[in-house]
Amino acid sequence: MRLKTFFTSYFLLIFILFITVSTISVYMINNQMDMLNARSGREYQTISASLARDLAATLDRSHNDTLESIMVSSLVNAYASFYNEHFIEISLIDLQSNDDVNPYIETSFTVQEERNFVFISGVLPTPFQNYRLEAFFDMTDDLASMKQIKQMLLILFIMFSIVAAVALHLILIKIFKPLEIVAVASKKIAGGEYSERILIKGEKNELSAVAEDFNTMAEEIEKQIKRLRKEVEGKQQFVDNFAHEIRTPLTSVNGYAEYMQKVYLKEDELIEATQYIMDEAKHMKNLANSLLELATLRNFIPQKVMISIPQLFEDIGQTLKKTFDEQKIKLMCHTDVDFLEAQQDLLKSLLLNLCFNALKACSHGEGVIKLEAKKEKEKIILSVSDNGCGIPKESLEKVTEPFFRVDKARSREGGSTGLGLTLCGQIAQVFDAQMIIESEEEVGTEVKIVFTAL
Amino acid sequence: MARILVVEDDKPINNLIKMNLELVGHTCVAVFDGEAVFSELEKQNFDLILLDIMLPKLDGFQVIQQLSSDIPVIFLTARGVVSDRIKGLQLGSDDYLVKPFDMLELQMRIETVLRRTQKSENQFFLDDVKVDLASRQVFYKDERVDFTPQEFLLIETLIKNRNIALSRHKLLEIAWGYDFGGDTRTVDVHIHNIRKKLSWEKVIKTVYKLGYRLEVTR
Numbered sequence: 153m154r155l156k157t158f159f160t161s162y163f164l165l166i167f168i169l170f171i172t173v174s175t176i177s178v179y180m181i182n183n184q185m186d187m188l189n190a191r192s193g194r195e196y197q198t199i200s201a202s203l204a205r206d207l208a209a210t211l212d213r214s215h216n217d218t219l220e221s222i223m224v225s226s227l228v229n230a231y232a233s234f235y236n237e238h239f240i241e242i243s244l245i246d247l248q249s250n251d252d253v254n255p256y257i258e259t260s261f262t263v264q265e266e267r268n269f270v271f272i273s274g275v276l277p278t279p280f281q282n283y284r285l286e287a288f289f290d291m292t293d294d295l296a297s298m299k300q301i302k303q304m305l306l307i308l309f310i311m312f313s314i315v316a317a318v319a320l321h322l323i324l325i326k327i328f329k330p331l332e333i334v335a336v337a338s339k340k341i342a343g344g345e346y347s348e349r350i351l352i353k354g355e356k357n358e359l360s361a362v363a364e365d366f367n368t369m370a371e372e373i374e375k376q377i378k379r380l381r382k383e384v385e386g387k388q389q390f391v392d393n394f395a396h397e398i399r400t401p402l403t404s405v406n407g408y409a410e411y412m413q414k415v416y417l418k419e420d421e422l423i424e425a426t427q428y429i430m431d432e433a434k435h436m437k438n439l440a441n442s443l444l445e446l447a448t449l450r451n452f453i454p455q456k457v458m459i460s461i462p463q464l465f466e467d468i469g470q471t472l473k474k475t476f477d478e479q480k481i482k483l484m485c486h487t488d489v490d491f492l493e494a495q496q497d498l499l500k501s502l503l504l505n506l507c508f509n510a511l512k513a514c515s516h517g518e519g520v521i522k523l524e525a526k527k528e529k530e531k532i533i534l535s536v537s538d539n540g541c542g543i544p545k546e547s548l549e550k551v552t553e554p555f556f557r558v559d560k561a562r563s564r565e566g567g568s569t570g571l572g573l574t575l576c577g578q579i580a581q582v583f584d585a586q587m588i589i590e591s592e593e594e595v596g597t598e599v600k601i602v603f604t605a606l
Numbered sequence: 607m608a609r610i611l612v613v614e615d616d617k618p619i620n621n622l623i624k625m626n627l628e629l630v631g632h633t634c635v636a637v638f639d640g641e642a643v644f645s646e647l648e649k650q651n652f653d654l655i656l657l658d659i660m661l662p663k664l665d666g667f668q669v670i671q672q673l674s675s676d677i678p679v680i681f682l683t684a685r686g687v688v689s690d691r692i693k694g695l696q697l698g699s700d701d702y703l704v705k706p707f708d709m710l711e712l713q714m715r716i717e718t719v720l721r722r723t724q725k726s727e728n729q730f731f732l733d734d735v736k737v738d739l740a741s742r743q744v745f746y747k748d749e750r751v752d753f754t755p756q757e758f759l760l761i762e763t764l765i766k767n768r769n770i771a772l773s774r775h776k777l778l779e780i781a782w783g784y785d786f787g788g789d790t791r792t793v794d795v796h797i798h799n800i801r802k803k804l805s806w807e808k809v810i811k812t813v814y815k816l817g818y819r820l821e822v823t824r
Contacts, residue, residue, distance in 0.1 A: 396660065396684040403684075403706035404618035410709055411622065414771035414813075415629060416821065428618040 154328045162320055166313055173309050177302055184298055189259060192270040192289040196257070199242060200285050203231060204277045221246065224283075239290035247275075247282045255281070267292045330359040334366055346374040386553075393555035397439060397570060401432035435569070442571040446554075449578045454495040456583075461487045461525045464496070468503055468523065472511075481511060481519035489525045489532050492603065494583055502579040505572050506536040506599050512568075513540025513597060537598035543591040551589060552577040607631040608653035608720050613643055613669070614682065615661050619705075623656060623682075626709045627716070629769040631822075640664025644672070652677055654719060657699070659683040659690065670697045678719045682707070710767065710776065717766055730765045732822060735804050737765060744804070751803050756781070760796050764810065764820040773817040793817075 210223055228244045235242055257274030273286040333350055340348040349370060350363045408425045411417075417425065465485040476483050492499075503523065510521045522537045543551060543558055550556045555570040580587040580601050591597040610627055614620040615638050624634040637646055639662040643655070657679050659666035670679055678700040683690070686704040694702045700719045703712060730737040736745040742758055744751045753761070759781040763772070772780075774790035782792070797818055801807050811819045 392685075392687070395686075399684040399705045400616050400619065404616070404622055406706050407619070407622040407626075407709055411625060413816070414819070415769055416819070421625075424621075428621070432618060 153331075154324055157328075158320060158324050161324075162317060165316055165320070169309065169312065169316075173305055177305055180301070181298055184294070188289075188291055188294055189270065192272060192287075192291075193257075193259065195240065195289065196272045196274070196285075196287050199231070199235065199240075199287060200274065200276055203227070203244070203285065204280055207276070207280050207283075235287075239293075241288040241290075243286050244276075245284040245286065247284055261291075262288070264288075268295050327359075330363060334363060337366065337370070341370055341373065346370070346377050390554050393570075397555055398436065401436050404432045405429050439569045439571070442569045442575060446571065446575060446578055449575070449582055452582050454498060454582055456493045456495060458491045459494055459496055459499065461489050461492055464500060464503075465523055465525070468500065468507065471504060472507055475511065476521075479511065479515070479519070481514055481521060483507070483521050483523065485523045487525040489527055492525070492532055492534075494603075498579050498582065502576050502601070503534065503536065505576050509572060509599075510536055510538035510540060510597065513538050513542070515540075532603040534601040534603075535598055537596060539596040542593040542595055542597055543589070544593055548589060548591060552587070607633065608716070609633045609635075609651065610716070611643065611646060611652045611655045612636045613638075613640070613655060613661065613666070614658045615639060616658075622709075623712070626713065626770075630713060630767060632716075638662075640666070640669045643669050647675070647677075653723070654716060655679045656682050656716075659685055659694070667693065667697060670694075670699060678723050680715060680719060682712075710770070710772075713767060714780075732809065735806070737761060739765070746804050753803070757796055757800055757803075760793075761800055764818070768820045768822045771813040771816045771819040777817065 206227055207219065207224065210227060211219055214220065214223070224244065224246070228242070232242050255275060257272060260271050262269050262271045268291045269288040270291055271286070271288050273284060275281045276283045276285055330350075337348050337350050349367050352360050352363050352367075408429050412422065412425050465487060469483060469485060472483060507521060507523065511519070514521065518539075520539050522535075524533075524535045524537070526533050526535075547556075547558045551558065552573045554574045557568075557570055576599075577587050583601075584604055586600075586602040586604065588600045588602060589597065590600070607630075610632050612620055612623050612627075612634050614623065614636070617638070620636045620638065624636050627634050635646060635650075635652075637643060641663045643657075643664075646652075655673075655677055657666045657669060659681060660683065661669070664672075666681060666683065673679070679698070680701040680703060681694045681699045682703050682705065683694075684705040691702050691704075700722070701715050703715060728738065728740045730739065734747045736748075737743075738745070739762060742753075744753050744758070744761065760777065763777060763781045774793040777793050778784045778790065797810060801810055809821060811821050813819050
């Protein structure tokens with residue numbers, strides 16, 4: 153890329169320079185030639201005029217109104233020897249008659265003995281039309297100096313070309329440096345170093361804008377990769393946990409069955425063993441049901457109807473009454489909202505789930521569980537709060553993860569699958585609601601379901 | 607027999623392990639979390655600890671790191687990932703067993719570890735019979751009875767897995783070392799010989815459709 157740019161711009165530059173230099177030199181040479189021509193022409197005129205004047209004077213002094221050739225030739229010789237010093241050779245030719253005389257002056261260039269001449273020939277002014285004056289003006293020196301100028305120009309051109317090449321190369325390196333940095337960075341990113349960024353320095357230009365965009369892109373890629381990794385990790389975690397969750401009951405089922413088959417059992421032992429098998433089978437059934445529910449909820453679009461909240465709360469109270477009375481736990485319901493748009497079964501299962509969680513948290517007596525509905529900033533909030541043991545801070549984020557248990561030993565009792573809060577979160581998502589859990593250890597927990605749409 | 611501490615938070619499994627180990631004569635104490643290990647160790651000594659990894663309060667890795675005594679430890683866990691196995695063994699456990707496991711396999715592994723730490727049972731008494739497992743000798747009414755090496759391997763297997771019915775295939779696998787189906791009648795012939803030599807007709811019970819069981823009162 154850089155090389156290509158270098159050659160293209162360099163050849164363009166040289167081409168333009170070449171055209172310019174050659175145009176200038178051609179123009180200069182033409183101009184010089186014209187000047188030389190004009191100068192020769194003027195000198196020729198002067199010579200021709202003064203020769204004619206001298207011839208006229210000679211004619212006046214002669215006796216018989218005719219020019220004697222010996223006098224003419226001596227005059228011409230005097231002229232020739234004078235002008236020879238000025239590098240002009242002249243000669244006069246007697247044409248003998250006045251007829252057929254070409255009255256024009258002719259100019260031409262000739263080369264003789266490696267010297268350049270301007271050759272001018274023409275007839276003398278009247279009355280000496282029968283004489284033709286021919287003059288050779290020596291231009292060798294002038295032409296040599298012109299050649300020198302041409303050579304100078306050529307040398308200058310070559311020197312400039314070299315300087316231009318070096319300068320262009322350096323400039324291009326400087327211009328392309330950011331691009332190279334971008335190239336290096338993108339190679340690194342392609343190789344998996346997603347945290348690679350470009351350091352932007354200096355004033356803003358197109359390249360720094362590119363670098364900025366590049367950084368934005370790199371950041372986005374890094375974010376996405378992190379998200380994907382986290383997702384994969386989450387999935388792996390889920391699979392690991394699920395395997396553990398299913399292996400534990402399977403181990404006991406298999407173990408007790410084997411025990412029953414191979415060992416002579418008394419009746420009480422037999423009942424104990426079969427009870428364990430049945431309990432574990434039931435646990436696995438619960439697990440399967442919860443997983444199925446989670447799977448169906450994922451792409452579920454609920455058919456929402458208006459639900460009477462007081463009615464719903466009374467319903468839940470009825471369902472829970474027996475269990476709560478047994479454990480001497482008080483359930484308090486309070487609502488400021490009459491209706492909510494949702495699906496009855498799902499909403500009820502969500503609240504029941506939360507209530508059972510609260511119940512488990514309150515296992516050590518004096519428990520009060522509050523079920524509330526209120527309106528805050530146009531949003532309906534359902535909340536379940538308890539005064540139970542609370543959730544440790546470090547676990548608060550993880551409680552909605554599948555199979556996560558704050559206290560593994562206690563939760564497995566009572567047929568808990570470890571999917572309850574995951575299900576709740578999933579149901580809340582189906583209703584476009586947000587589940588917020590606030591908790592303090594030994595004080596209590598409050599779970600809020602915030603409905604964004606009315 | 608050995609005193610074994612079973613550390614497993616899942617009650618059914620804990621109970622199952624305890625039942626199985628007590629069947630063959632071990633004494634077991636069950637605890638359900640990591641911290642209880644240390645309070646139990648203060649009270650009495652154990653020959654072996656069966657340790658789960660995912661435990662409340664302290665997990666199995668933490669427990670084994672904090673153990674000061676050199677009691678052998680076998681990890682029992684649902685975490686079958688290689689990295690976990692390696693970590694478990696690196697931390698000094700004697701074995702690593704992944705759930706769901708076979709009870710017979712657990713017993714064999716316990717036996718191996720106990721033999722290594724010389725806590726294995728050396729002698730077995732039942733009525734008039736005495737079996738010296740170390741010197742590989744069998745006595746009936748204080749008189750030495752001739753046993754072929756194969757017969758001894760068979761009676762040893764039955765004693766180690768007493769009260770548990772063993773199929774003919776399983777016996778072939780353990781006592782003969784065949785892990786493919788051999789002639790199961792070989793087993794019947796050897797059982798018949800042992801019964802006759804020790805008058806154990808009632809002690810070695812034939813379990814219908816299954817195999818044989820050495821019955822010892824619990």
